[in-house]
Amino acid sequence: MNKIIKLTSTILTAFYMIACTSTVPAIFQETNDSLITYPDYQNITIPSNIMPLNFEVLNKGEKCIAQLTAANGETILSEGTNKTIQFSEKEWKKLLHNHAGEQLNVDVYLKDESQWKHFPSYQLIIAKDSIDKYVTYRWIEPSYESTGNIGIYQYDIENGGLKTLADNHLFKKDPSLGAYQTCMNCHNKQRNNPENSVFQFRAQGGGMLVTYNGETKVISTKVGDMEMPAIYERWHPSLPLIVFSNNTVRQMFGSRDPNKIEAFDWRSDILQYDIVKNEISYIIKTKGQSETYPIWSADGKYLYYCSSDTLFKIDKYKSMKYDLMRIPFDEQSMSWGAPERIYNASGNNKSVSKPQVSPDNQYIAMTISEYGAYHYTHIDSDVYLLNLTTHECKPIEALNSPQAEGYVTWSSNGRWLMVGSRKEDGSYARLYLSYFDTTGTAHKAFQLPHEDPLFDKNLLKNYNYPEFGTVDVKYTASDIYKILEDNAPVTPSFKGDVEKTDGNTGASIIKYE
Amino acid sequence: MNKKIISRLSKVIFFIGVVLFLGIYNYDFLYQVGWKNYFLFNSFFTQQTISQSCGVLLYIARFLSLLFHYPLIGAISVAAVLTGMVALHEYLFDKRKSGFSFLPSILLTIVIGCGGWAIYARFEIGTFFALILGTIWCLISYLLYDKFLKGKNMAYVMLIVQLVLLPVLGVFSMLSIVMIAVEEYLEKKKGLLLLCYLLLPLGVAVGEIYVVSHFFYGESFVYALRMPLPDPYFTRMFVCSLCLLCCLIVSPLIKKIEIPVLDTFYRKFPFHSLVLLLCSFVLIYFVSFHETNYRSLMKLSRLCDEMKWREIVEQCKDIAHPTKGINAYRVIAQGNFGKECEKLFDVNMPLSPCSSPYKIEEIVYEADLTFYASFLAASYHQNMDNWVIYGESFRYLKNMTFISLLRGDDELAARYIYLMKQTSFLDDLADEYATYLNNKELLYKKYPICKKIKGNEVLQDVPQNVFANLAEYYLAYNRFNNDNLKRCVLAKLFVKDIKGALNDYLTYVKDKKDLYQYMSEAAVLYATQTNDDTYVKALQVNGNVVNKVVSCLREYYLLQQNKQTDTSELCRKYKGSYVLFYIMDTHKFQSIKE
8 A cells, every 4th residue: 555655646646746847848938928027127237146046027928938048058947937037046056156247048938829929039248246245224114214114134135035134023012102203313333334333313312323343332322512313324344433413304395296205405514423432423503504424435545425505595405516525534643634625516407316436446436416315315316426537427327217216225345335225216216236347337237136026026125224244244123123212312521612713615624532 | 483583583683784874874884984995806915914913814804804895895895704793603512592793893893984084094994804804713713623523632733723813813813713612611620631721821822022022123013912903092993993802711601600680680581681782783883983074074075076066065054163174175176176265265164273183184075175175296295194104005006096197297197007917996997097098188078177276286386285275375476367266266365365365356356256255244344454445345245244243243253252162153144254264263363333
């Protein structure tokens, strides 16, 4: 009896395996129709360590097959149920690993009315340069309501694993609404390494969560004459020093504004937090200027930031034009030099925002729009590349679209750019990756992959404030919860003395002993 | 009549009673529950819902809540299940047919009836069906134990199954164990099984609390043990749910305990269960949420969905103390559709402020108000804010889709339509909406009012938060045709800017007939307040109107002088006149002494 059962099960298993092994159809028709997929992964350059780029075929048909072929004939194949192609992760990784630096041919076959057709092949170029394993981002709805479900997540680009780093469901409900309440964002890591990291949350008793040398502390950043807590924190590349801006942000929803949501700063200044001294002090504090988005150069010798005339009337917010500035920093004396204008955007009736210095200090990627510093909702916002040697500034066409491009960031090797773009529908930002080669050219951007290719289609949230990460963040949301529950925020000492004012910009410059 | 027939009759009465209570009396509430629900057939939604504590039960419950889209069908389904539950409970615990078996079902009916404003807050709509399903699970578990497993080793398996199902069934898995433990105790089997049944749940509870507090985070995990009970913030529902749990726990006791006096009573009065049932329905009515204005608002919201303007006007007429929300729907129906303009102030308005004690009322009407006032961006954001703050729902998804279509934001609309297609309720509507992508003429043909709404959009960019109500939205119109002008003038009257209204009326409005009644009253009012009779002369106001306005003001003044609060006679006498509307809740106006 046992033998019969064993034999039957072996036959059934074998039959099942034969029946389920897909092959490329033997008979098919060539078609010149364009293949339409979601997401669009055609003719792109990809890192060798990325997870499978699964997609859905949108052309009319019943089922489909996709085959990836390397130059040596090695292939992998996936048959799509409901026209959804999902490659085996194991096969995909092996193929990419074996053929880094080469090109893969992708053939897609679609069955429509009992006939298979073959679309023109397209290519995937596997770059030798890998991409940082992790991406961290915030999920928030495009109305930016702080009482909704907000969280900061770490996404593993190599296998699609998702880890919750912070979640506003931790916090107590507002009893009058039965809703959750707190805002959190502005996470940053020292050189993309979360060993030393920082993020901001605004619940009661909140502040800046600084993880340094394996210890996490809550630092109150509403000290001295600061009107608002810290935002846009940035670690110095090597020192225990965090710079941040202090913005009084206002949000507005217009009735006819194509940008849908508008945000602007009533005032903003730039400060620093010395972790060792536990001291907050101003770097730039001005009356007539608003300074925001500080960012270190890769060597830590300069601090770049955006600066505009201060807004005095709410209806004049479109007159805020930010220039790109920088201020030298001396690591030895911990002192600051005089600010200088690096890119005069206001002179071209434009405004820059969110500068990001490449790890080789050669370029600054930033967004340029007609006005303001909150470009992620501006339809005209595009990503530009400023060459710090030639001072040439041009748009990165491979990343841009007719819709808003916002947050842009570099991988730690400088070979990959990531941008949040609303190109799909003008409202819900998705993340796109682009290869940036040694000649300074960005390649066609492609959407951050997911195991379920329709994941982003079903998600009614924005990807906000993306950052690369090289290693796994050690803490989890529950650790954060416990830290917040168990520790009262540490109030640092505040140093607010202004020593001198820069004649050109009106910036107040403070020297430290 | 024998006991059996009475028992059957009482079940039939219960079924009919629940259908009437939910399907007729709470028709509009169930309609809103249906629209507040959210359920998609996709792996993303499934994963998201199931991953929360008690997620599987809530997933099934949300699916079943789709029935509420057809309130009567929903009510009949709930009534049938609750009646079945009565029969099962009776079979298991109450062979004497004392009427106790109705209690769990009555409590569940009350929980639904207590929904009220909760459905607009961050309330899990699946709770209603989750409680019903959980109760059924407890009864079936007990049935399995009682009939097949009692005294056998399989009872230990049952225990393990219940523990394994804790994340799926939440509190109901523990409750099943407790019910069996009670039964074991009553059977005086103080053996190993009873010990297991008593200690294991306790151990699991302590263990889970330990694990939750040390390794997990967040309310949703902390409350895993009590899911799917409603949040204690919704007090009445929460208390009724606790009563339901208690009722189930004591059920095995009812089966065992014998009280001779009661048995005699049951024999003497076989109709006692019918009487109890009738009393229960009285209890259901009084304990459930039945505020008049809330019920009116639910109805008006539904009528607005169905674009039945005349019915809204009729409905509003009979409301004695309308709230802001009710007035909003009235203004939508009347002010926004010229034909009814002349009746704008013909409503029963109290002389006290029209305010609801429930701030949450705004969630119901605000997005509709801004939509029909042609502030599409504001309406879109209000829907999205509601989605974000109070949870995802079919209503907000549908509204965001429709507004995106109307604004010509087709790519965004396509994203929402893609989601709508994954529901079993909105898929037809999604197909219809898909035909409007890049074809607005088709949309205008199906919904002619939308052409008007789109046409009345303000041209300049105005921040949405500068407006407080529909009337103020109208004041911002800059594209004037005669219809808009009339609305603008009415809006000014509505916010009691009589000089502005008179100027606009005299300068711009071509067809002056429609508004003459109100304007002549406004002219007299203006004259009484400023001693300037320019407008009275310009409009050639009839002496009767002057007398009416003056006498109304004078009577109101006398009432104030005598500190009389009863203004019903005044309201009745001057019903429908603008002067009455004007003096309501106006503190700064000059009363006429002479």
